[in-house]
Amino acid sequence: xxxxxxxxxxxxxxxxxxxxxxxxxxxxxxxxxxxxxxxxxxxxxxxxxxxxxxxxxxxxxxxxxxxxxxxxxxxxxxxxxxxxxxxxxxxxxxxxxxxxxxxxxxxxxxxxxxxxxxxxxxxxxxxxxxxxxxxxxxxxxxxxxxxxxxxxxxxxxxxxxxxxxxxxxxxxxxxxxxxxxxxxxxxxxxxxxxxxxxxxxxxxxxxxxxxxxxxxxxxxxxxxxxxxxxxxxxxxxxxxxxxxxxxxxxxxxxxxxxxxxxxxxxxxxxxxxxxxxxxxxxxxxxxxxxxxxxxxxxxxxxxxxxxxxxxxxxxxxxxxxxxxxxxxxxx
Amino acid sequence: xxxxxxxxxxxxxxxxxxxxxxxxxxxxxxxxxxxxxxxxxxxxxxxxxxxxxxxxxxxxxxxxxxxxxxxxxxxxxxxxxxxxxxxxxxxxxxxxxxxxxxxxxxxxxxxxxxxxxxxxxxxxxxxxxxxxxxxxxxxxxxxxxxxxxxxxxxxxxxxxxxxxxxxxxxxxxxxxxxxxxxxxxxxxxxxxxxxxxxxxxxxxxxxxxxxxxxxxxxxxxxxxxxxxxxxxxxxxxxxxxxxxxxxxxxxxxxx
Numbered sequence: 358x359x360x361x362x363x364x365x366x367x368x369x370x371x372x373x374x375x376x377x378x379x380x381x382x383x384x385x386x387x388x389x390x391x392x393x394x395x396x397x398x399x400x401x402x403x404x405x406x407x408x409x410x411x412x413x414x415x416x417x418x419x420x421x422x423x424x425x426x427x428x429x430x431x432x433x434x435x436x437x438x439x440x441x442x443x444x445x446x447x448x449x450x451x452x453x454x455x456x457x458x459x460x461x462x463x464x465x466x467x468x469x470x471x472x473x474x475x476x477x478x479x480x481x482x483x484x485x486x487x488x489x490x491x492x493x494x495x496x497x498x499x500x501x502x503x504x505x506x507x508x509x510x511x512x513x514x515x516x517x518x519x520x521x522x523x524x525x526x527x528x529x530x531x532x533x534x535x536x537x538x539x540x541x542x543x544x545x546x547x548x549x550x551x552x553x554x555x556x557x558x559x560x561x562x563x564x565x566x567x568x569x570x571x572x573x574x575x576x577x578x579x580x581x582x583x584x585x586x587x588x589x590x591x592x593x594x595x596x597x598x599x600x601x602x603x604x605x606x607x608x609x610x611x612x613x614x615x616x617x618x619x620x621x622x623x624x625x626x627x628x629x630x631x632x633x634x635x636x637x638x639x640x641x642x643x644x645x646x647x648x649x650x651x652x653x654x655x656x657x658x659x660x661x662x663x664x665x666x667x668x669x670x671x672x673x674x675x676x677x678x679x680x681x682x683x684x685x686x687x688x
Numbered sequence: 689x690x691x692x693x694x695x696x697x698x699x700x701x702x703x704x705x706x707x708x709x710x711x712x713x714x715x716x717x718x719x720x721x722x723x724x725x726x727x728x729x730x731x732x733x734x735x736x737x738x739x740x741x742x743x744x745x746x747x748x749x750x751x752x753x754x755x756x757x758x759x760x761x762x763x764x765x766x767x768x769x770x771x772x773x774x775x776x777x778x779x780x781x782x783x784x785x786x787x788x789x790x791x792x793x794x795x796x797x798x799x800x801x802x803x804x805x806x807x808x809x810x811x812x813x814x815x816x817x818x819x820x821x822x823x824x825x826x827x828x829x830x831x832x833x834x835x836x837x838x839x840x841x842x843x844x845x846x847x848x849x850x851x852x853x854x855x856x857x858x859x860x861x862x863x864x865x866x867x868x869x870x871x872x873x874x875x876x877x878x879x880x881x882x883x884x885x886x887x888x889x890x891x892x893x894x895x896x897x898x899x900x901x902x903x904x905x906x907x908x909x910x911x912x913x914x915x916x917x918x919x920x921x922x923x924x925x926x927x928x929x930x931x932x933x934x935x936x937x938x939x940x941x942x943x
Contacts, residue, residue: 554771555766557800
């Protein structure tokens with residue numbers, strides 16, 4: 358028991374160290390920035406699924422709207438990056454209150470379907486509204502200078518800025534999970550009628566956590582818009598919500614670090630699939646491998662099936678259960 | 689006799705043509721252990737759900753401590769001191785035994801919505817929680833995951849959690865159901881102990897338990913009260929005998 362927290366601290370320290378030195382070890386900073394944005398997205402999504410048991414398929418709406426608001430603010434009102442990020446966070450929270458208010462009235466699959474339906478309404482609004490640029494999306498969003506000091510046009514500065522914000526958001530999520538509020542969430546997830554009989558009103562807790570999750574997702578969207586310089590309809594598309602679910606499940610449901618690891622693994626895989634395919638093709642002589650880059654969706658599907666069939670607890674879930682069981686066997 | 693702590697008048701619940709609870713007048717005296725018995729499907733659990741406001745009655749009134757509670761939401765009834773347990777054991781499996789009890793205590797600290805504070809603010813509840821756990825014999829298991837406890841221990845934990853609410857009236861839905869012989873005896877004496885200074889209304893099938901601790905019995909059949917009184921009065925009631933044995937005249941067979 359006493360060895361476990363230190364092991365966990367070591368794990369986080371190693372992950373953080375790896376992220377800090379990654380650009381110097383050959384990681385392209387822009388890809389790194391994208392990885393972090395998706396990691397934050399997955400963590401925010403997981404706050405709802407992993408700790409409250411609410412599976413939302415509407416999180417793309419928060420990611421997309423956060424991105425659009427931040428991007429629009431920068432392009433049209435020349436907002437500074439910090440204000441644009443706040444606008445993304447705020448718009449995510451606002452949309453979260455509205456969508457949460459409607460959807461938490463139902464549970465299970467009905468909750469999921471309502472979030473999906475509401476997110477689709479947001480998607481069609483984004484297609485129609487002139488402010489989003491429709492099919493073209495918002496392009497050429499300027500990164501600007503953070504607090505007027507840090508020039509974010511430098512990819513490395515951008516990367517470390519996103520890293521700092523992501524780590525802060527991660528620590529915030531960890532705090533929420535291990536707070537009195539988090540305890541109540543766990544109770545509601547485990548046994549809602551019992552929580553009611555102890556005087557709790559589950560819907561208040563669900564609405565707050567839904568809003569927190571949506572706000573953090575909006576922040577991830579804004580970070581992504583500013584660092585990559587564009588927002589497109591694919592950010593609000595429901596497949597992006599599915600992506601968050603996939604990253605969480607592959608990383609490990611119910612583990613704090615799972616979504617981070619899942620996001621890092623899947624986004625890397627997605628981005629490096631072409632190179633991987635080409636490598637395999639030249640290695641094995643099968644020309645078919647070089648087409649892998651075009652069939653990313655198929656590979657994602659295979660990864661998901663493998664995950665469900667062979668390591669259902671996800672990467673971190675399996676690792677944690679290994680580290681928990683090993684000392685017991687030797688003792 | 690003092691005013692009853694819980695009283696219902698003409699309480700009725702119909703589900704699409706089927707009347708589960710049909711005009712129940714119930715009075716639970718303060719300080720009593722009041723047992724609710726009756727054959728399967730008599731409406732005992734439905735009555736519990738009505739009393740704790742988990743479901744809406746079709747007609748009738750509920751008074752708790754002399755005040756009408758028929759229009760209050762379930763959590764408000766719980767906060768006023770009418771706290772229920774469930775037929776299937778209801779613990780928070782993902783939390784530790786200690787956390788289960790702290791969860792019932794933490795609401796009064798007013799920090800339950802504080803998502804920005806560490807759960808360490810709850811540590812000041814530990815002493816109180818451990819005292820409660822000690823009362824039900826679980827103090828040594830405080831750090832175990834509640835989900836991993838054996839069945840009888842889960843029921844004991846549920847009792848400790850219910851007690852943490854400092855209830856005026858405890859509603860226990862089949863507290864000894866599915867338990868082995870030893871567990872039944874332990875839980876029975878536990879209920880007797882913790883009922884000091886409180887009122888208990890319990891659904892119970894085990895007549896031995898009822899005979900040993902209940903002050904008052906109410907017998908339900910097909911949603912109606914067919915008898916009420918102490919154990920001897922009720923066990924001599926012919927209608928009760930018929931309800932349990934379906935017509936024959938085997939006297940005292942309710943025991």
